[in-house]
Amino acid sequence: MSTYKESYRLQYHLSPPTGQMSDPNGMVFYKDEYHQFYQYTGKWGHAVSRDLLHWEHLPIALAPDELGDIWSGCAVVDWKDTSGLFGGEAGLVAIFTHFKEGLQSQSIAYSKDSGREWEKYAGNPVIPNPGLKDFRDPKVIWHEETGKWVLVVSADKRVHFYSSLDLIQWKFESEFGEGQGSHAAVWECPDLFPLPVDGNTEKLKWVLHVSIGDNEETDGSTAQYFVGEFDGRTFVNDWPGEQVRWTDYGQDFYAAVSYSDILQEDGRRIWLGWMSNWKYPFDAPTESWKGAMSIPRSLALHKEEGEVRLAQLPIKELELLREAPFKLNAVNITDETLALDFEGEHYEFEAIITWQCVQEFGFRLRTYGSEATLAGFSPAENLLFLDRTKSGFADIYDRSGNPARFNKRFEASRFRSSKQLKIRGYVDASSVELFVDDGLQVFTSLIYPSPGSLGVEIYAAGGTAVFERVEIYPLKSIW
Known part of the structure; x- marks a missing residue:
C-alpha cells in the first residue's frame, strides 16, 4: 500500500x-x-x-x-x-x-x-x-x-x-x-x-x-x-x-x-x-x-x-519522534557556506547563533545543486527571512488560473540588541516551520523540493557568524 x-x-x-x-x-x-x-x-x-x-x-x-x-x-x-x-x-x-x-x-x-x-x-x-x-x-x-x-x-x-x-x-x-x-x-x-x-x-x-x-x-x-x-x-x-x-x-x-x-x-x-x-x-x-x-x-x-x-x-510530545542527533560544536563561519554531514527529508533542527559584524547568516535547507530553502537573519537590516524562491516546484496557480507567485521570500523585522539568535525549525517532505527566539516570531511555508534535495548547509556573508550549537534530529514517521 x-x-x-x-x-x-x-x-x-x-x-x-x-x-x-x-x-x-x-x-x-x-x-x-x-x-x-x-x-x-x-x-x-x-x-x-x-x-x-x-x-x-x-x-x-x-x-x-x-x-x-x-x-x-x-x-x-x-x-x-x-x-x-x-x-x-x-x-x-x-x-x-x-x-x-x-x-x-x-x-x-x-x-x-x-x-x-x-x-x-x-x-x-x-x-x-x-x-x-x-x-x-x-x-x-x-x-x-x-x-x-x-x-x-x-x-x-x-x-x-x-x-x-x-x-x-x-x-x-x-x-x-x-x-x-x-x-x-x-x-x-x-x-x-x-x-x-x-x-x-x-x-x-x-x-x-x-x-x-x-x-x-x-x-x-x-x-x-x-x-x-x-x-x-x-x-x-x-x-x-x-x-x-x-x-x-x-x-x-x-x-x-x-x-x-x-x-x-x-x-x-x-x-x-x-x-x-x-x-x-x-x-x-x-x-x-x-x-x-x-x-x-x-x-x-x-x-x-x-x-x-x-x-x-x-x-x-514531538520530542518522542526524535532519533539519534547530528551535533555540531561551535564553529565560525566567515563569508562561506559549510555543508553539514547530514541528509534528510523530515527532521528538527536547533541552533544558537552569535555575531559581531555580519551582513547575513542562516541555514540552507533541502539542498541539492541549485535548490535550497533559506532560513536566516540579516543584522544590518534587522530582518528575519524564509526564502523559497529556489525551493523546487513552484508552478502553482491561484483559483483564477493565474500563477500564484509561489516562489517568494518572506521577511519580518526583528531587532536584536544582544547579537544572539535562537532558531528552531521543523522540516518535512513539503514544509518548513521556523520558531525564532522561543517562538516570538514564526514562519510556516510549503515547499516542493526535488527528491534528491536532502542536504543541510550553514552560511554567513559579509562577515562572521558563530554557530554556537547546531543539533539536527531525524524524526520518525507517524504513519
Missing part, C-alpha cells in the same frame, strides 16, 4: 488519506483523546489521537443535510449538561456553520459516545443569520466568571460575541473590529482564550485571533491577533487600533484554532492551523490528497520591548 509514502507526503503532520483537507474544526480533548475534525469539502472529516502525534482516521462526523453544507466550527464538552441533551451526564457538543444558497447560520450537533456518532439538534439553526453575507466559523468557550457559554463568530471584517446558558438559546452581546487591525479581507475562524503573561497566573490577558481571507494587500490569506481584556461580553484591545500583529510571517498557516477542554493539570493552550493558503488552496503537486495541518503548538504571552506578544512553540 502506497498511502502516506507518496511524493511530498508529510511524515509527522496530520493529512487526509485522500481528498481535500482545509480548516481545522471541532478541536476538543475528551476521555483521553484529542479530536481533530476538519473541513472536507462541505463535511467534517474526523481523526483522533492520544498524543497529538499518531492519528486514527474515523468516518465522516457531520455530513450535509437539508440546511446545507457543514462549514467550520468548534466542539466543547458540556460537563454539566447545561444543554439538557445528555440526561445529566457529560457529552460533546459541536457548534458549526450551516451553508445553503449563500446563507450562513449557526447550528449544533451532539454526541453521547465520545464523538463516534453525532445527532444534529432538531431546532437548528440555533443562531439564524442576522442579515450578513459573511457570518460563520463559531468558536465557543465556557466563561467561568459569568457562568455562561460565550460564542465568537466571524461577521465580515469583524467578530460578534454571543452568550448562552445552554448552548441553544443565544443572546447577542457585542461587536469588535471597526478600526482595529488589518481589514485586508474578511475575518474568519476566530478564537478567544486567556493566557498568563510571562507565566504569571495573576496577570491574565485575553487573546483574540482571526484569520484574514485571500487578498492583494498581503498577496494571499494570513492571520492576526489582538491582546486585551474580555469580561464575557466585550473585548477591549490593549493596542492602538491601527497596530497589526501578524500570527505567522510565512504564507501557509491559516484558520488556526485551539483545543477546548485540555485538562487543567496539563495547563497548556494548544493550537494548529491548516498548512496552505487560499491563494492556492488545492493546487499542490500531490496525488490523491491535498492539504495538511501544521504541527501542534503550545501558546504563551511574553513581554518584549514593553509589549505583550504571542509566542508559539512546538509541543513537547
Whole structure:
C-alpha cells in the first residue's frame, strides 16, 4: 500500500488519506483523546489521537443535510449538561456553520459516545443569520466568571460575541473590529482564550485571533491577533487600533484554532492551523490528497520591548519522534557556506547563533545543486527571512488560473540588541516551520523540493557568524 509514502507526503503532520483537507474544526480533548475534525469539502472529516502525534482516521462526523453544507466550527464538552441533551451526564457538543444558497447560520450537533456518532439538534439553526453575507466559523468557550457559554463568530471584517446558558438559546452581546487591525479581507475562524503573561497566573490577558481571507494587500490569506481584556461580553484591545500583529510571517498557516477542554493539570493552550493558503488552496503537486495541518503548538504571552506578544512553540510530545542527533560544536563561519554531514527529508533542527559584524547568516535547507530553502537573519537590516524562491516546484496557480507567485521570500523585522539568535525549525517532505527566539516570531511555508534535495548547509556573508550549537534530529514517521 502506497498511502502516506507518496511524493511530498508529510511524515509527522496530520493529512487526509485522500481528498481535500482545509480548516481545522471541532478541536476538543475528551476521555483521553484529542479530536481533530476538519473541513472536507462541505463535511467534517474526523481523526483522533492520544498524543497529538499518531492519528486514527474515523468516518465522516457531520455530513450535509437539508440546511446545507457543514462549514467550520468548534466542539466543547458540556460537563454539566447545561444543554439538557445528555440526561445529566457529560457529552460533546459541536457548534458549526450551516451553508445553503449563500446563507450562513449557526447550528449544533451532539454526541453521547465520545464523538463516534453525532445527532444534529432538531431546532437548528440555533443562531439564524442576522442579515450578513459573511457570518460563520463559531468558536465557543465556557466563561467561568459569568457562568455562561460565550460564542465568537466571524461577521465580515469583524467578530460578534454571543452568550448562552445552554448552548441553544443565544443572546447577542457585542461587536469588535471597526478600526482595529488589518481589514485586508474578511475575518474568519476566530478564537478567544486567556493566557498568563510571562507565566504569571495573576496577570491574565485575553487573546483574540482571526484569520484574514485571500487578498492583494498581503498577496494571499494570513492571520492576526489582538491582546486585551474580555469580561464575557466585550473585548477591549490593549493596542492602538491601527497596530497589526501578524500570527505567522510565512504564507501557509491559516484558520488556526485551539483545543477546548485540555485538562487543567496539563495547563497548556494548544493550537494548529491548516498548512496552505487560499491563494492556492488545492493546487499542490500531490496525488490523491491535498492539504495538511501544521504541527501542534503550545501558546504563551511574553513581554518584549514593553509589549505583550504571542509566542508559539512546538509541543513537547514531538520530542518522542526524535532519533539519534547530528551535533555540531561551535564553529565560525566567515563569508562561506559549510555543508553539514547530514541528509534528510523530515527532521528538527536547533541552533544558537552569535555575531559581531555580519551582513547575513542562516541555514540552507533541502539542498541539492541549485535548490535550497533559506532560513536566516540579516543584522544590518534587522530582518528575519524564509526564502523559497529556489525551493523546487513552484508552478502553482491561484483559483483564477493565474500563477500564484509561489516562489517568494518572506521577511519580518526583528531587532536584536544582544547579537544572539535562537532558531528552531521543523522540516518535512513539503514544509518548513521556523520558531525564532522561543517562538516570538514564526514562519510556516510549503515547499516542493526535488527528491534528491536532502542536504543541510550553514552560511554567513559579509562577515562572521558563530554557530554556537547546531543539533539536527531525524524524526520518525507517524504513519
